[in-house]
Amino acid sequence: MLAEFDLIRRYFMSSQEASTASNGVTLGCGDDATLLVPRAGQQLAVSVDTSVVDIHFPREAPAFAVGHRALAVALSDLAAMGATSRWCLMALTLDQRQFADDQATHAWLADYARGFHALSQQHATTLVGGDVTSGALSIGVTVMGEVPGGEALTRGGAQPDDLIAVTGALGGGAAGLALWKKGERDLEHPLLRRYLLPEPRLTAGVALRGLATAAMDISDGLMADLAHLREASRVGAVIDLEALPLADELESTLGHEAAIRAALSGGDDYELLVTLSADDIGLAQQRLMALGLSLTVIGRCCETLGVSAADQSDLTGYAGWQHFSGEAP
Amino acid sequence: MLAEFDLIRRYFMSSQEASTASNGVTLGCGDDATLLVPRAGQQLAVSVDTSVVDIHFPREAPAFAVGHRALAVALSDLAAMGATSRWCLMALTLDQRQFADDQATHAWLADYARGFHALSQQHATTLVGGDVTSGALSIGVTVMGEVPGGEALTRGGAQPDDLIAVTGALGGGAAGLALWKKGERDLEHPLLRRYLLPEPRLTAGVALRGLATAAMDISDGLMADLAHLREASRVGAVIDLEALPLADELESTLGHEAAIRAALSGGDDYELLVTLSADDIGLAQQRLMALGLSLTVIGRCCETLGVSAADQSDLTGYAGWQHFSGEAP
Numbered sequence: 001m002l003a004e005f006d007l008i009r010r011y012f013m014s015s016q017e018a019s020t021a022s023n024g025v026t027l028g029c030g031d032d033a034t035l036l037v038p039r040a041g042q043q044l045a046v047s048v049d050t051s052v053v054d055i056h057f058p059r060e061a062p063a064f065a066v067g068h069r070a071l072a073v074a075l076s077d078l079a080a081m082g083a084t085s086r087w088c089l090m091a092l093t094l095d096q097r098q099f100a101d102d103q104a105t106h107a108w109l110a111d112y113a114r115g116f117h118a119l120s121q122q123h124a125t126t127l128v129g130g131d132v133t134s135g136a137l138s139i140g141v142t143v144m145g146e147v148p149g150g151e152a153l154t155r156g157g158a159q160p161d162d163l164i165a166v167t168g169a170l171g172g173g174a175a176g177l178a179l180w181k182k183g184e185r186d187l188e189h190p191l192l193r194r195y196l197l198p199e200p201r202l203t204a205g206v207a208l209r210g211l212a213t214a215a216m217d218i219s220d221g222l223m224a225d226l227a228h229l230r231e232a233s234r235v236g237a238v239i240d241l242e243a244l245p246l247a248d249e250l251e252s253t254l255g256h257e258a259a260i261r262a263a264l265s266g267g268d269d270y271e272l273l274v275t276l277s278a279d280d281i282g283l284a285q286q287r288l289m290a291l292g293l294s295l296t297v298i299g300r301c302c303e304t305l306g307v308s309a310a311d312q313s314d315l316t317g318y319a320g321w322q323h324f325s326g327e328a329p
Numbered sequence: 330m331l332a333e334f335d336l337i338r339r340y341f342m343s344s345q346e347a348s349t350a351s352n353g354v355t356l357g358c359g360d361d362a363t364l365l366v367p368r369a370g371q372q373l374a375v376s377v378d379t380s381v382v383d384i385h386f387p388r389e390a391p392a393f394a395v396g397h398r399a400l401a402v403a404l405s406d407l408a409a410m411g412a413t414s415r416w417c418l419m420a421l422t423l424d425q426r427q428f429a430d431d432q433a434t435h436a437w438l439a440d441y442a443r444g445f446h447a448l449s450q451q452h453a454t455t456l457v458g459g460d461v462t463s464g465a466l467s468i469g470v471t472v473m474g475e476v477p478g479g480e481a482l483t484r485g486g487a488q489p490d491d492l493i494a495v496t497g498a499l500g501g502g503a504a505g506l507a508l509w510k511k512g513e514r515d516l517e518h519p520l521l522r523r524y525l526l527p528e529p530r531l532t533a534g535v536a537l538r539g540l541a542t543a544a545m546d547i548s549d550g551l552m553a554d555l556a557h558l559r560e561a562s563r564v565g566a567v568i569d570l571e572a573l574p575l576a577d578e579l580e581s582t583l584g585h586e587a588a589i590r591a592a593l594s595g596g597d598d599y600e601l602l603v604t605l606s607a608d609d610i611g612l613a614q615q616r617l618m619a620l621g622l623s624l625t626v627i628g629r630c631c632e633t634l635g636v637s638a639a640d641q642s643d644l645t646g647y648a649g650w651q652h653f654s655g656e657a658p
Binding site for chain 2: 026027030031032033034035036037038040043044045046047048049050052053054055056076077078080081083087089090091093128129130131133134135136138140142143144145147149152154155156215216217232
């Protein structure tokens with residue numbers, strides 16, 4: 001049985017030391033709590049997300065992807081606020097009995113930590129708290145970011161006639177999960193990557209400050225998340241199904257109709273859903289293009305509450321998404 | 330199956346609304362992240378603690394106690410830093426199959442939330458993030474507090490000749506757990522209360538700012554935690570076993586020898602272990618007395634590394650504590 005203190009020190013502290021000093025951490029991991037210095041004039045954006053084995057990711061998923069993904073889904077919430085990520089805390093619950101021996105445990109942890117750290121470094125996010133406990137595999141990640149006072153993007157600011165747009169492409173998360181369940185294991189497959197290694201859109205969120213009137217991330221599927229945004233902003237929406245940006249290889253893999261369905265109601269895409277004035281879409285698209293990312297208009301807000309398709313398609317039945325629980329609609 | 334959003338809204342948001350506006354929360358739960366405004370000149374103290382069923386608490390523990398305890402053990406880390414608690418985030422993983430029906434789930438959640446909120450309100454700690462997922466019962470709590478720059482208590486400041494002292498009384502957590510395992514279920518029993526409803530020493534931590542040279546909380550047992558403090562401060566320690574403050578009814582329940590053993594190596598007490606100059610002990614005791622809390626000198630730091638007993642008792646074998654895992658030494 002590996003002691004918690006050793007685990008944290010071995011896999012989660014050493015690689016952080018370099019970035020600690022430069023990121024507002026005055027006392028790092030190893031004491032009862034970590035001491036941080038927020039920047040003046042910034043608001044703190046905080047969120048927590050738990051990833052549970054067999055619910056949010058498959059038990060046999062590569063440890064690297066488990067680590068990456070647990071952090072990515074939490075960071076995605078900061079992206080949706082237009083916040084810059086600074087710090088995170090990670091609570092790992094691990095069932096050592098699932099491993100053949102200590103060596104297998106170490107190998108899993110090293111690979112997991114590699115996935116977690118690669119993403120945390122990419123987004124300059126310092127791990128400032130850790131806890132390792134015994135139990136069913138589960139990872140709780142608390143993320144802390146900063147956004148200048150008054151500039152955060154929220155769900156509540158959409159206005160009638162605002163355009164509705166999404167970053168990147170949709171449907172890849174759901175299709176990747178479906179492929180995984182069918183036995184696909186090639187991590188180079190673009191759809192599998194979309195599911196296992198989602199990229200939080202942090203730079204896009206920052207770039208959309210001052211332009212987006214509302215924003216949120218798409219974790220439960222476009223229609224389900226759009227419903228939250230509509231409710232918070234008290235607007236309706238008309239969606240142009242043919243405008244939905246489909247993930248690479250989505251249509252060739254699933255066919256047209258199922259691809260549209262995956263884009264509408266599949267979850268786990270972690271793209272940003274935003275609204276913005278028609279006057280600002282050009283500038284917003286320019287800024288995202290500079291980041292190598294598309295911003296596709298998929299519809300428009302309206303005064304009449306509810307959601308409809310521009311071509312009068314029936315949108316009922318696209319509401320939910322249950323992640324990996326096997327109960328996808 | 331209860332939807333996550335409903336769960337969070339029903340049990341964890343409504344009772345928070347009153348305190349939200351007055352505690353630096355500019356955007357509360359319900360968006361992708363919560364926005365907070367730290368106070369100028371303060372450092373943020375952050376920590377995360379996970380409580381797992383059958384590891385950290387018994388499956389049959391009252392839901393009220395589970396909620397209280399999950400928050401208490403996390404707040405105890407802020408107390409050890411001398412920080413004032415301000416905010417927390419809670420990730421609840423819940424296996425609804427453990428309940429007979431939805432009504433039983435609701436009853437458990439309502440009682441759990443009552444325990445969590447009672448303690449959060451007592452310490453003016455606003456819940457600013459929540460996540461509810463399906464899986465083996467587990468609660469991850471991230472706490473965020475504030476401490477004036479440079480005034481935090483750490484583990485690393487003890488000096489040779491400093492006195493070693495503890496707040497409150499020891500051994501009650503271990504004895505309460507032992508009683509629980511023997512079938513004791515009376516929540517009024519002082520030892521059971523010590524185990525199930527520990528009180529984080531936040532006010533004591535603040536009162537000891539400027540006096541304590543080092544501090545940490547006792548979660549794994551006095552000897553185990555003192556070892557961390559000795560290591561961080563690079564000092565040794567001499568402990569006076571007869572000076573250990575024993576929890577109410579500890580000696581009458583276990584007998585003298587086992588009571589001393591529980592105080593030395595039992596965990597789950599969540600008292601503060603501090604060091605301070607002999608010149609400051611009087612003032613420190615005065616301040617804590619004003620809070621209704623004792624501060625008992627139990628030994629002294631020394632230059633010679635390692636730990637020994639003032640009466641030459643053999644202290645080997647008092648190092649560890651495994652919480653509820655059933656593997657207590």
